[in-house]
Amino acid sequence: MDVNNVIEAGLDAPHPVVAKVDLLGMDRAAMEAYFTQIGEKPFRASQVMKWIHQFGVSEFDEMTNLSKALRDKLKQLAWVRTPKIVAEQYSEDGTIKWLLEVDNHNSIETVFIPEKNRGTLCISSQVGCALECTFCSTGQQGFNRNLENWEIIAQMWVANKALGCKPKEERRISNVVFMGMGEPLLNVTHTFPVARILMDDYAYGLSKRRVTISTAGVVPAIDKIKDEVDVSLAISLHAPNNALRDVLVPINQKYPLEVLMPSLYRYVEGGHSKKHVTIEYVMLDGVNDRIEHAHELAILLGDLPCKVNMIPFNPFPNSDYKRSSNNAIHRFKDILEAAGLQVTVRKTRGEDIDAACGQLAGKVADRTKRTLHRVHFEPRPLT
Template identity: 55%
Template sequence: METVENLEAINLLGLNQKNLEDFFVSIEEKPFRAVQVMKWMHQRGISDFSQMTDLSKSLREKLESHCVIRAPEVIYEKTSQDGTRKWVISVGDKDLIEMVLIPEKNRATLCVSSQVGCAVDCSFCATGKQGFSRNLNLDEIIGQVWVAANSFGVPRTPDSRPITNVVMMGMGEPLLNFGPVVDAMNLMMDDNAYGLSKRKVTLSTSGIVPKIDDLGKVTDVALTISLHAPNDELRNKLVPINKKYPIKELIEAVKRYVEGCSDKRVTTIEYILIEDVNDSLELAEELCDLLRQLPCKINLIPFNPFSESEYKKPSGNRVKRFQKFLQDKGYVTTIRSTRGDDIMAACGQLVGQVNDKTRKKERAENKLKIKAKTI
């Protein structure tokens, strides 16, 4: 058995409950210490072991010598005119990620990143234009929740819930970082940590079909599908992963996920509206036909412009016309309010800074230079 003397300093934020229990056993402590430390870390926001007063002095000293509780470094924070808050966080190697907190009357929704950049490269999303560096570790994902919760003040009380909802909709495709994302969501829902209900934790995916099936085997968090088109020809252009997992396979996987949930579950379909691309009433009718057998609601998201895209945001009248058509067909359809666009924190605008190992951004910039020379 490995002893505490030869252990390197370990970041306890990067351990789920099982791993934390194993850690305490490895240093010849009782497994129940894991729950005690989890409550101090996640419920109270404490990172100083000396303040964990229900631990023995000898254990506190042992932890101080060999462990840390360390979230990623916040290097920038800004608040929008509408109250939306954005953090830029360093995760090392010149990689930066972003997370966004959207406050409303009775809730605060945190949009969390799962990767540095994104390899899926949806054509309407600023993140994908940055390329891809790597997956985030558990401490870097749950650390975002920890930072946001602690921004309301430390120590927190165990029954405080400054973050009421978490959406895995930040930078990256969550299902392509499966293990750490699932571990992070489990901590979000753990009563010894953040205590959120499964309906308050949402995973949004572009449609990684095998991983949707895998997800259904380990959890039943709320599932949101980034659809954005009702047919394969258009979706192949907007969401390139569709070429590998076409719409029919995606819808069937979502049905299996919903059927496996213990309650009457309704999936949210996200549909970014882009002027003269996917906002016609003909496409709205196709969308209705496609979703007829799927229990769902539809969330329309007017496109949020960014410098690398030539797409345009449709007028308010076109958005409302699309919504009315869907509502008249019997679909619960909402329009997402644009929040934080003045600080580039709105849906599709998160970019961070990506040490792009795919060189995608470099190739795209070279194409633009070539195009500019020919004009």
């Protein structure tokens, strides 16, 4: 049934059959198109976006600069869905983790990391993950489905409300990273619109440099970022050669380093100023932290504009990996810096509440038993 036919028939008509439209997950272009469709001026989109994202309002009756007639119309035709907070945990270091229920069988985790000069929110893009990176707890939990627009942006909405953020005040959440559960570039249909909402001045107004998409290396989607959202990019590299990366990050079997690395150079060409790639490298004792690995990595990265983010491994149940020693980490760092690379050793945050990098698990009803929805990798001979 056409929305306009429902309106013309009268909002009080008995039991109009029309599915309510979710507004939380709409970027401005989509919301402007929606208001035009229901016979309203497109500028209503910016008004509603401000109410939802800046004031944290989910009830149309509270949107006081909208006419009563429009509020009544929206109550009939639309809604602002928000997830249920199942649990909220606080770390001794100030990190906060929320467990959010997105349906009757699945929950996702979102983490806020406060620092001296910024606050970072780590959000999820999928329920579980199909990539099976062997050092990541999420990858061992199975995969259920992609998150929809509203389920992804709702994490920012919930965190803002929980932290008491208000418009025109200094942001407590200054950075957002798609580094939670899931591979965001296997869900670009929903990830990209959410990135646009995060950067919209009528929503959260974050700059492109403060929104980061982290990927294990989905090359076709990397090539779309610059044209569609132009946000910052982080690569979960974790190995300096194909043989090792095939094991640690299995998607490398489909997009090996000789395919991935050129895509990173294409990404940094043009786009927003001072563009670089963040290289994520988890430090695994005796696996990828040897002197020869550091030299290989330095050669691999070459003159790519990048920053290397070394991540001490964060253990999780039933993992066979161990964290590299401090000596190994510093030796590795010294070699990279001697090669002219900019390197940071990430400080582990939220480990006492399982909120550290690689520890997010949530609650995943793995309906596929880790086979049907697994990303298909074409094996290739190692060289």
